[in-house]
Amino acid sequence: MSTISEISTGSLTEGLPTTLFRFATAGSVDDGKSTLVGRLLHDSKAILADTLDAVARTSADRGFGGEKGGIDLALLTDGLRAEREQGITIDVAYRYFATDRRSFILADCPGHVQYTKNTVTGASTADAVVVLIDARKGVLEQTRRHLSVLQLLRVAHVIVAVNKIDLVDFSESVFREIEADVQQVGRELGLGSDGITDLLVVPVSALDGDNVVDRSQRTPWYTGPALLEVLETLPAADELESHLESFRFPVQLVIRPQGALAPDAVAAGLDVEAYRDYRAYAGQITEGSVKVGDKVSVLTPGQDPRTTTVVGIDFAGASLEEAAAPQSVAIRLAEEFDVARGDTIAAAGTVREASADLYASLCWLSPKPLREGQKVLVKHGTRTVQALVRNVGGKLDLASFKQEPASTLELNDIGNAQLRLAAPLPLENYLHHRRTGAFLVIDPLDGNTLAAGLVKDHPGDHEDERYSI
Amino acid sequence: MSTYLTEETTQVTDAAVSTRLSSLDTLESEAIHIIREVVAEFEKPALLFSGGKDSVVMLHLATKAFWPGKVPFPVLHVDTGHNFPEVIDFRDRTVERLGLKLVVGSVQEFIDRGELAERADGTRNPLQTVPLLDAIQQNKFDAVFGGGRRDEDKARAKERILSLRDEFGQWDPRNQRPELWNLYNGRHTVGQHVRAFPISNWTELDIWRYIERENIELPGLYYAHEREVFARDGMWRAVGEVSQPLPHEDVITKTVRYRTVGDMSCTGAVESDAYTVADVVVEVAASTLTERGATRADDRISEAAMEDRKKDGYF
Numbered sequence: 001m002s003t004i005s006e007i008s009t010g011s012l013t014e015g016l017p018t019t020l021f022r023f024a025t026a027g028s029v030d031d032g033k034s035t036l037v038g039r040l041l042h043d044s045k046a047i048l049a050d051t052l053d054a055v056a057r058t059s060a061d062r063g064f065g066g067e068k069g070g071i072d073l074a075l076l077t078d079g080l081r082a083e084r085e086q087g088i089t090i091d092v093a094y095r096y097f098a099t100d101r102r103s104f105i106l107a108d109c110p111g112h113v114q115y116t117k118n119t120v121t122g123a124s125t126a127d128a129v130v131v132l133i134d135a136r137k138g139v140l141e142q143t144r145r146h147l148s149v150l151q152l153l154r155v156a157h158v159i160v161a162v163n164k165i166d167l168v169d170f171s172e173s174v175f176r177e178i179e180a181d182v183q184q185v186g187r188e189l190g191l192g193s194d195g196i197t198d199l200l201v202v203p204v205s206a207l208d209g210d211n212v213v214d215r216s217q218r219t220p221w222y223t224g225p226a227l228l229e230v231l232e233t234l235p236a237a238d239e240l241e242s243h244l245e246s247f248r249f250p251v252q253l254v255i256r257p258q259g260a261l262a263p264d265a266v267a268a269g270l271d272v273e274a275y276r277d278y279r280a281y282a283g284q285i286t287e288g289s290v291k292v293g294d295k296v297s298v299l300t301p302g303q304d305p306r307t308t309t310v311v312g313i314d315f316a317g318a319s320l321e322e323a324a325a326p327q328s329v330a331i332r333l334a335e336e337f338d339v340a341r342g343d344t345i346a347a348a349g350t351v352r353e354a355s356a357d358l359y360a361s362l363c364w365l366s367p368k369p370l371r372e373g374q375k376v377l378v379k380h381g382t383r384t385v386q387a388l389v390r391n392v393g394g395k396l397d398l399a400s401f402k403q404e405p406a407s408t409l410e411l412n413d414i415g416n417a418q419l420r421l422a423a424p425l426p427l428e429n430y431l432h433h434r435r436t437g438a439f440l441v442i443d444p445l446d447g448n449t450l451a452a453g454l455v456k457d458h459p460g461d462h463e464d465e466r467y468s469i
Numbered sequence: 470m471s472t473y474l475t476e477e478t479t480q481v482t483d484a485a486v487s488t489r490l491s492s493l494d495t496l497e498s499e500a501i502h503i504i505r506e507v508v509a510e511f512e513k514p515a516l517l518f519s520g521g522k523d524s525v526v527m528l529h530l531a532t533k534a535f536w537p538g539k540v541p542f543p544v545l546h547v548d549t550g551h552n553f554p555e556v557i558d559f560r561d562r563t564v565e566r567l568g569l570k571l572v573v574g575s576v577q578e579f580i581d582r583g584e585l586a587e588r589a590d591g592t593r594n595p596l597q598t599v600p601l602l603d604a605i606q607q608n609k610f611d612a613v614f615g616g617g618r619r620d621e622d623k624a625r626a627k628e629r630i631l632s633l634r635d636e637f638g639q640w641d642p643r644n645q646r647p648e649l650w651n652l653y654n655g656r657h658t659v660g661q662h663v664r665a666f667p668i669s670n671w672t673e674l675d676i677w678r679y680i681e682r683e684n685i686e687l688p689g690l691y692y693a694h695e696r697e698v699f700a701r702d703g704m705w706r707a708v709g710e711v712s713q714p715l716p717h718e719d720v721i722t723k724t725v726r727y728r729t730v731g732d733m734s735c736t737g738a739v740e741s742d743a744y745t746v747a748d749v750v751v752e753v754a755a756s757t758l759t760e761r762g763a764t765r766a767d768d769r770i771s772e773a774a775m776e777d778r779k780k781d782g783y784f
Contacts, residue, residue, distance in 0.1 A: 017491035091645060093626045094619045096672045103492040105670055121647040239489050252505040257538030263568040265537050275537050282534070284502040284651070316533035327490065328501040328534070341509050365647050379652055382509070438650045447656025449646045 038073030704737025
């Protein structure tokens with residue numbers, strides 16, 4: 001186990017560089033999530049002295065501690081003035097800490113208000129999500145809802161932290177019972193047994209630190225790793241097997257400087273003549289990898305795919321032989337196609353036909369409800385198109401995992417819908433494509449984001465049952 | 470086309486496909502993706518550039534995003550009139566080197582015209598909001614890049630990467646758009662603009678490790694140097710035209726450096742013998758104080774100091 005104190009010198013100049021790991025936390029009211037986040041930050045020494053002093057002063061002012069004394073760790077994540085005044089958490093907050101193996105980005109998602117909106121937001125970029133359960137309460141309806149959302153969003157790793165294990169006297173039987181309940185819910189959802197996600201259960205006491213950073217002596221019956229150890233060793237989404245998929249590259253813009261070369265590059269010896277007709281397509285690889293010499297297809301809505309060869313992968317003066325997600329690069333092609341923002345470059349022969357009929361699950365994130373016949377914008381990759389909501393096909397009861405009939409979707413609902421797009425898009429099933437299967441639904445009137453969309457297969461195509469909500 | 474595989478090709482950045490990108494490479498790719506998205510989707514972006522390390526890193530990322538082309542937007546500096554002279558000099562050299570257009574919003578001009586009043590405590594950092602919004606409006610900027618990081622402050626910890634501002638430049642923390650996957654929604658209506666924070670996910674240590682790795686030049690006051698200082702509010706203040714000691718404040722010469730570079734009247738130095746970027750990386754990694762807590766009087770005013778300024782349209 002390593003902590004940030006070891007990062008100070010050695011690991012920065014010697015050994016391997018750290019890698020990035022993104023995770024989110026989700027919990028219900030009073031299950032100790034803020035304390036757990038505070039504990040992770042505190043014990044990994046991510047909290048600096050002045051912040052700690054401020055928290056200690058506030059803890060004392062509020063009479064925190066009683067017999068235990070010390071500081072209220074939950075205050076470490078206390079956010080905005082409005083939140084402090086009202087004692088609530090308004091929004092997803094991002095926190096940062098590091099060990100000598102990894103740098104962590106933590107999306108701290110409030111649980112009690114707009115839990116679906118916050119969980120969907122935090123989970124959309126997360127490699128793992130930590131769901132909290134109060135050991136005294138066990139699996140609640142809220143827990144089932146959280147796990148259901150995480151399954152839908154295909155979060156690679158779900159870690160259930162059974163918190164307040166100190167308040168049940170470190171009882172193994174209590175933990176085992178909750179663990180069995182969690183696994184049962186997981187089986188109902190396909191979570192942890194579908195080859196895409198996994199599900200882990202860890203007993204912790206956020207207040208005292210048991211099994212948070214270090215393994216606890218007080219849970220001798222638990223032989224697994226502490227929470228931070230889990231987070232340090234799980235593979236990130238972009239190093240999983242499932243990620244080694246076919247190359248996908250939504251074109252963000254065309255780099256074509258013509259006369260306007262960067263003066264600093266010219267001063268450093270750039271061959272002005274050679275770069276006069278430079279033309280490359282800039283973007284971030286969303287999936288898979290690409291090598292110079294690879295055959296690729298350029299997908300332009302409304303046109304047949306055009307096949308060509310990659311002749312160069314450039315990054316700020318460096319020529320790369322190959323690149324992989326999530327690298328941002330600029331790609332040069334053998335033929336001078338007319339390629340523009342919104343087009344996708346993909347490994348040749350791996351993309352099915354673009355479609356103007358979009359079947360999707362929608363996580364509705366706006367107080368304005370969805371209605372059939374509504375006109376919206378769909379943002380997919382680097383392209384935004386108009387769309388018409390043809391019908392709503394029902395919504396998911398997150399507690400029972402059953403589908404119920406619905407003709408509208410309201411804030412925090414998750415449902416099915418069919419949309420007709422003004423131009424075809426290279427849509428892919430979210431089940432296997434967490435980037436090219438995702439889209440935003442945007443309100444054309446005020447520009448606000450209405451929903452997170454997950455592409456499903458067309459009815460009639462082979463469809464994975466686990467995904468048919 | 471292979472003629473582009475040219476000699477000036479320098480250090481090949483971790484192209485290894487079999488191993489994961491380092492955290493710095495991942496953060497760099499994320500930031501470049503965001504910068505390109507904003508340039509592609511907005512009519513007239515600009516980059517806030519103060520000569521401070523975060524804005525210098527932002528500009529460096531922009532040069533990488535559009536290489537071999539020029540950075541396709543101007544830089545905007547809100548000049549408090551209390552800047553360190555060496556920082557202004559650095560700003561001008563950088564703009565010249567990259568062939569950029571510089572737009573300056575001047576706090577002094579607003580004070581001279583009577584549109585802003587000097588504060589009793591003499592600090593001008595909070596006065597930057599009005600000239601900033603004026604410059605955004607005059608130049609019709611619809612997106613403004615900033616070097617804000619979420620690890621700086623708890624208000625910033627909750628701000629989106631693309632942060633919508635209303636006609637008054639105000640940030641409404643209770644009414645933010647959810648930010649999903651890597652799909653950024655920059656839609657805005659007339660009068661609104663967007664602040665874009667591509668290095669939101671970087672920490673102070675990431676910034677310094679990146680400066681070291683990329684060999685990025687910074688104003689010299691980020692490194693240890695001898696300076697005449699006096700103690701005020703628990704910080705070392707530089708002696709300068711706008712920063713004079715009171716009779717009871719003794720002036721002494723110390724070896725110091727700056728962790729943030731702001732208005733001379735409110736930015737304090739820390740004692741340091743970090744003369745090189747490698748020294749600074751070690752110092753920051755071992756530091757026990759946050760950079761704003763250590764060196765910014767303006768953030769000590771109240772626990773919600775940053776939140777209040779952001780709501781009023783600050784960076």
